[in-house]
Amino acid sequence: MSGSLNITSAIVDPALLDLPWNRPLDTWPDDSIAALPKGISRHLVRFVHLSGYVIAIKETSVELARREYEMLRSLQRLDVPCVDPIAVITNRTDDDGEPLEAVLVTRHLKFSLPYRALYSQRLRDDTATRLVDALAVLLVRLHMIGFFWGDVSLSNTLFRRDAGAFAAYLVDAETGQLYNGLSNGQRENDLEIARVNIAGELLDLAAGGRTDESLDPVEVSDGIVAAYRSLWTELTGSESFASSERWRISQRVERLNSLGFDIEELAIKTDDSGTRVRIQPKVVDAGHHSRRLLRLTGLDAQENQARRLLNDLDSYAAALTGKDLDEEMVAHEWLATVFEPVVRAIPRDLKGRLEPAEMYHQMLEHRWYLSQNESRDVPLAEAVGSYIENVLRFRRDEDTMIDPATGTLTLPVEVPDEDDWRARV
Template sequence: MATSRPPEVVLRSPGPELIALPWDLPLAEWDETEVPLRDVEVGPSRHLVRFVEADGALWALKDLPERIARREYDVLRRLEDGCLPAVRAAGLVNQPGHDTAILVTRFLDGSWQYRRLFMRLPPNRPRHRARLFDAMVSLLVDLHRHGVFWGDCSLNNTLFARDGQILQAYLVDAETSEIHPGGLSDGQREHDLSILVENVAAGMIDLATALERPPEIVPQLIDEATALPERYRQLWDALHAAPEFPFDDRYRVEAAIRELNDLGFAVDEVALQPVGDGRSRLQIAVGDRNYHSAQLRRLTGVEVGEGQARILLGDLNAHREWMRRRTGQDVSERAAARSWVDHCLEPGMRAAHRALGGVGSEVQAYCDLLEVRWLLSERAGADAGNEAALAALGGRAPTDSAAKMAVADAETDQLPRISDG
């Protein structure tokens, strides 16, 4: 029987509007005429989820049994401490008078639920779906490397956000997650993978049916889901390989490091252990996936995602080469970085963001501008320049079909580039 016991409220972002919400009432009884609730599309959930706007931000609120809510709150806090891609826990409200609790998380700005992405993906272009699956596999590998057993990895429990020309996946639901400081066993990892395959296949088929996609796409979706473990193992093996080779073949160390850097991973330590017969075993301690973002931050102080950093570093290197040709002298990394920020990045971000009508982030807008410029330049056989790219980005100039798709993506801020499909 409900009592009048007041709620226990813990908020990590205690703005006045968030504090003033009716935490003494069950979430189902919140009145939209009195509370700034927002309609946000979500997938199927075992528990009631509602969204509220307060203190200039959007918050997700989930009604849970108190024990489960505390457990999920603790897991999300530990994922945040480990800088893992997951939604951020913002509060926990225990409502003993109603025998329930409310978990508060910060809504991930610029993110998309897979249903909205899938609706824009043409059924005859599996490469589009492959990018979504690559993001999920990368997320699962990141979690497993840090000893996190997800337990319910599915499309419903994942959000996607653009990071340059790739998708970044984020864990949303951690109700069944477990953190093992000593790492996961192979059996635990394989169990998580089997859950992923089953959930992804079911989710994609259900949505394809709801969207009345052609029946012949179903076997293709099943094949794509069953291929996920192989994608996972390729990435896992690249991160944990310990090749053996003659000690004199140390050039292979550089190749291994470069492969990991190309995947976005920083390298913390390299060790060559003798194994006999003049051979050594290479072991590489791999850090977080922030190689390019750390490099850009070191040169410019700019904080961006790993995918965005890869694109921006390419633009920075091109600017440095332009400065060399213009002056006939070598240009230091620092000098080129300062010039690039002042003359390319900052004005380019503002202009691209204006061209897109203020949609999305300025950094992502500039990444979109760079790709549209590249597409137009490829078409013309010469550098098209920023003005033509800005006109195409803002829909003020005709473009070829490839550039049109890139522009459409940038305008809606929904997908990574799909122009190569």
């Protein structure tokens, strides 16, 4: 490498020095490039192998690289779903001493996909709706911590499967800004940007014949407004009721928990007459089910996946009649005798298809369909074998291939989802 390279890094990995920073990113050798799906970006982005994991490298200006790096670190400290920032590299020069653009390095989010890689030949209406709903949840979480995105879109988001739904992660914070709080006007501005961008992205797919004929891009994009406002009201809105209906306080808490949010503090006020009560959640945090699952089992899963695994754990506990076991002991037994044997049963060549928690969720769904079709309680071992042979083998790896030289996406074969399992069984 020529010149004096400047690296600001959140990790200590000497292997960063071994990459060819003296070459423009679009000329890096193919043996450095990782074949992973990528979305649309205004900047050149490449995936690269580094010390047993994959990083995303984006060429941009020095100012934007440093700003986005610091913003992602701030969001990470606030426990917002986003990509992990690794380094900013500046003062790059080629072998002739000519300056090269700075780069932002982030860790590739394992098992995540850009929205264009979540369909094969056509994007279905229900898939598009689930993506928009996931983005609405992410936008609410960002707004609650005072983050104004400024460029909300499907392209600036990565998605991970989450028990029949999707979990959204922020991947581009270049235009974002953190405030002490957002005004209604700022939130509405972000929401309108999201609506317009999503409509444009889906219209682009429709123009290329990549959507179902039944899909209305404008109607789907309008869905983010409805989903956002419904969730925002549930999380931040106040509620008034008669003092004789105090059970509604617990009901509100349970309703928020069912949405995957915890209440850190609840403001409760009565009127002067004491006949009416007014409640309002003051601080609400996401991840209720995933935190409980992590505490009980050590499994780190998406929120819907955690909810499904906890339901299975609770069913297992209910069947342990006559045993005086606390919750932690039951969870340990379920992990050792149910969950881990199922994961170990997955053949080595199929383990990269999905995350273990998502595989387990899909296996439970498959077992339910089998039991319904055959009018019997299908044993777990039989359901696992059927799922592997009839569902999992027909899935592609989430590591969808792209051509390193051209960056063009190679569309995968059609992926059977929950609606297709009935036909398979």
